[in-house]
Amino acid sequence: MTTAQFLQNLLNGISIGSVYAIFALGYTLVFSILGIINFAHGAVFTLGAYLTYAMAVGQFGINGLLSGLSIPVQLPFPVALLLGCILSGLVSVLIERLAFRPLRNRGGDALLALVSSLGVALVTVNAIQYFVGSEIYSFPPEIYGDIKPAITFSIGESVVVIRTVQVIIFGVCMAVLVSLGFLIARTRFGKALRAVAENPATASLLGISVNRFILYTFFLSGFLGGLAGSLVGTSFGVAGPYFGVTYGLQGIAVIVLGGLGSIPGSVLGGIIIGLIEAFVPPDYSAYKEAVSFALLFLILMVRPQGLLGQSQIQKV
Amino acid sequence: MALLALENVSVNYGGIQAVRGVNLEVNTGEVVTLIGANGAGKSTTLRAISRLLKLREGAIRFDGREITGTAPDAVVTLGIAHCPEGRQVLARQSVEDNLELGAYVRRDFAAIRDDIGKMYDLFPRLGERRNQSAGTLSGGEQQMLAIARALMSRPRLLLLDEPSLGLAPLIVLEIFSIIRNLNEQGTTILLVEQNARLAMQNSHRTYVIEAGQITFTGPSRELLEDERVMRAYLGD
Numbered sequence: 001m002t003t004a005q006f007l008q009n010l011l012n013g014i015s016i017g018s019v020y021a022i023f024a025l026g027y028t029l030v031f032s033i034l035g036i037i038n039f040a041h042g043a044v045f046t047l048g049a050y051l052t053y054a055m056a057v058g059q060f061g062i063n064g065l066l067s068g069l070s071i072p073v074q075l076p077f078p079v080a081l082l083l084g085c086i087l088s089g090l091v092s093v094l095i096e097r098l099a100f101r102p103l104r105n106r107g108g109d110a111l112l113a114l115v116s117s118l119g120v121a122l123v124t125v126n127a128i129q130y131f132v133g134s135e136i137y138s139f140p141p142e143i144y145g146d147i148k149p150a151i152t153f154s155i156g157e158s159v160v161v162i163r164t165v166q167v168i169i170f171g172v173c174m175a176v177l178v179s180l181g182f183l184i185a186r187t188r189f190g191k192a193l194r195a196v197a198e199n200p201a202t203a204s205l206l207g208i209s210v211n212r213f214i215l216y217t218f219f220l221s222g223f224l225g226g227l228a229g230s231l232v233g234t235s236f237g238v239a240g241p242y243f244g245v246t247y248g249l250q251g252i253a254v255i256v257l258g259g260l261g262s263i264p265g266s267v268l269g270g271i272i273i274g275l276i277e278a279f280v281p282p283d284y285s286a287y288k289e290a291v292s293f294a295l296l297f298l299i300l301m302v303r304p305q306g307l308l309g310q311s312q313i314q315k316v
Numbered sequence: 317m318a319l320l321a322l323e324n325v326s327v328n329y330g331g332i333q334a335v336r337g338v339n340l341e342v343n344t345g346e347v348v349t350l351i352g353a354n355g356a357g358k359s360t361t362l363r364a365i366s367r368l369l370k371l372r373e374g375a376i377r378f379d380g381r382e383i384t385g386t387a388p389d390a391v392v393t394l395g396i397a398h399c400p401e402g403r404q405v406l407a408r409q410s411v412e413d414n415l416e417l418g419a420y421v422r423r424d425f426a427a428i429r430d431d432i433g434k435m436y437d438l439f440p441r442l443g444e445r446r447n448q449s450a451g452t453l454s455g456g457e458q459q460m461l462a463i464a465r466a467l468m469s470r471p472r473l474l475l476l477d478e479p480s481l482g483l484a485p486l487i488v489l490e491i492f493s494i495i496r497n498l499n500e501q502g503t504t505i506l507l508v509e510q511n512a513r514l515a516m517q518n519s520h521r522t523y524v525i526e527a528g529q530i531t532f533t534g535p536s537r538e539l540l541e542d543e544r545v546m547r548a549y550l551g552d
Contacts, residue, residue: 188416188420191409191413191416191417192417192420194406194408194409195406195409195417198406198407198408198409199404199406201368201400201404202400202404202406204368204387204388204389205366205368205388205392205397205398205400205404206389206392206417206418206420206421206465206469207389207390207392207393207420207421207469208389208417208420209387209389210389
């Protein structure tokens with residue numbers, strides 16, 4: 001591998017890794033509050049991408065109920081993106097109310113919540129397919145404004161190409177990570193959220209409404225999922241209703257690698273999985289998920305709690 | 317009118333009827349203690365008042381208002397702070413953050429800062445350890461933090477569950493002197509204790525609970541002299 005290739009892979013890996021990080025944080029937030037993996041998170045990722053696409057571009061293809069439809073009023077991309085994320089957050093809140101809370105109130109097993117969230121994921125994906133078909137929707141290149149499509153520089157004979165979209169994605173993800181870190185570590189809201197995660201009964205004795213904070217958590221989680229989906233959509237196209245399934249699995253690899261429930265672990269895990277993918281040689285790129293799961297397996301043999309996880313998962 | 321009134325309260329816990337037909341009152345300014353053997357229903361009673369447990373029957377009134385169906389977090393807003401058994405500090409957060417969260421229901425942020433300062437005056441060791449995570453404190457310090465945190469909501473009624481549990485005798489005396497101080501400064505307290513003698517010596521009135529039912533009640537001074545209570549709970 002030449003220096004240029006190495007640098008190219010590194011930059012690609014960090015960019016996609018930052019998306020994995022914010023996507024995986026959506027799983028982590030819900031896990032740290034409820035102790036469950038929300039399998040509907042991948043579907044929210046997909047839905048978010050479609051929602052942002054609908055509001056920013058709004059041209060639908062030849063399949064599905066909305067075929068041939070074009071939405072007359074289009075929003076500027078940043079507004080569409082923000083609204084797409086907010087709507088994804090609200091969908092996630094709805095998922096909590098319909099799929100999780102009723103089971104929790106009846107004292108249902110965590111396994112039931114898992115199955116319930118898988119059901120929600122399937123319904124969402126099928127609904128998308130029903131409405132807009134399974135074709136790939138691409139964002140036009142000008143959504144990020146009048147910018148150069150790529151930055152190139154050369155090292156010796158070779159050229160390194162960074163697509164501007166990758167830089168923007170990385171910047172947005174970092175901004176979100178820093179804001180979220182501040183929100184959780186420093187604010188009254190974040191302290192209350194961590195109190196609910198550590199001990200819901202104690203939190204309620206302090207006057208913190210546990211159910212309300214669970215809703216906030218699902219909102220944040222859905223917001224991050226929708227954001228990740230939309231960003232990936234602008235980079236590679238919104239690739240059909242099942243486009244979130246692979247990312248959903250990669251996201252689970254990320255949180256297990258980083259350590260379940262660990263926020264820094266999700267960020268680290270996201271970047272690592274992104275880098276692993278980027279360094280899989282092009283001839284084998286169809287197998288990149290298998291490669292990251294194989295590596296995950298190897299790491300877990302040495303550190304079963306994940307890279308930054310606590311040595312055992314304990315609920316006080 | 318009593319600040320807190322339990323009327324014919326029954327509570328199921330762990331598949332059994334842990335509290336049966338309890339009537340109990342706490343008046344403003346009092347320290348009332350609830351004593352009884354392990355598993356007699358003391359903690360269950362407190363958990364019913366703070367709404368962590370549902371009533372099977374009966375009613376709970378606070379300041380004349382029925383709170384039987386109120387959510388636990390809303391009860392705190394009304395002015396009841398529950399300092400639970402086993403301290404239950406938020407181990408992963410700092411001492412200061414624990415105190416701040418104790419004032420979660422308040423919005424007067426400047427006064428909250430002042431109150432945190434007052435807690436450090438009252439419990440100097442908490443001030444020395446303000447940036448440490450609460451899980452690193454000793455048992456006695458955690459108990460002080462749990463009491464201080466409950467006070468941060470400026471409660472009109474403080475529920476204290478086994479504040480002396482697992483603490484060294486000197487620390488226990490210190491905790492009780494703090495309880496007396498708090499009461500002298502106007503906090504109304506309902507205290508659950510295994511250390512019956514100490515609890516009775518530091519309270520105005522006592523209720524004795526046996527197998528979920530109140531068996532004796534009266535001024536603590538009188539019950540301290542009562543032979544039946546003495547034999548059963550004071551080990552004389």
